[in-house]
Amino acid sequence: MCSSDEQPLPPPAPFMWGCGKCWRLLRALGRKVTADAGCFTEQLAVARHIVENHPDEIPAPHTRGCDRCPGYAARNDGDPGELWAEHRARDLFLPEAVARLL
Known part of the structure; x- marks a missing residue:
């Protein structure tokens, strides 16, 4: 799910620059996106x-x-592990369709 043709990366949040x-990390x-290689590890790192x-x-x-937030909220x-926070942080640098997969 890293093809730049399918899901181009949006501009990151201003504080990230x-x-x-x-x-x-964004670079x-x-x-990885440009190389059309798996980028899950890089997404998690950011x-x-x-x-x-x-x-x-x-x-x-x-x-x-969002199908995930109600489950986290419940x-x-x-x-634990700040997974919900990571889920929401992904909105800052990924297209919504990709960000909300985790």
Whole structure:
């Protein structure tokens, strides 16, 4: 699911350009997309970095059009492993159709 013909990467959130690590991770993701290679690991790395280093930038839970957020919201143990936060962070650098797969 990394073909640049099928799902071009949108411009990342503005704060990401000011962070050297975000920029390097996005560049690695872009190289994989351009090469039409698997990029799941790169997607996870960017989302994890955002959760760990830019928590104030993580979007609010999706209120419509997301099959995953209601399941995360229904959990009574919070967000173990910060998976819900990573799910929402993916909106900052991936097309919606791809971002909401996780």
